[in-house]
Amino acid sequence: xxxAAQQQSRLxxxxxxxxxxELESIAKYLDVALEVAAQDLIGGEARFDIAAxxxxxxxxxxxxxxxxx
Numbered sequence: 001x002x003x004a005a006q007q008q009s010r011l012x013x014x015x016x017x018x019x020x021x022e023l024e025s026i027a028k029y030l031d032v033a034l035e036v037a038a039q040d041l042i043g044g045e046a047r048f049d050i051a052a053x054x055x056x057x058x059x060x061x062x063x064x065x066x067x068x069x
Contacts, residue, residue, distance in 0.1 A: 004027075011023045018026070 007027055008023060011018075011026055015023065015026070
């Protein structure tokens with residue numbers, strides 16, 4: 001059995017209620033997800049959000065805290 005057929009068989013076992021089109025969509029989604037995960041691992045470093053804090057969010061947070069006092 002080839003890899004695609006094995007994958008289809010495993011998906012059918014996991015999701016017996018789905019039709020062929022839905023199983024094919026899930027298989028494509030998983031392929032893309034694995035490709036993206038592999039690309040993230042190739043980068044070597046974890047990615048962090050280095051954007052400056054949004055002052056509007058801070059103001060809203062502070063005003064919400066004042067309202068609760």
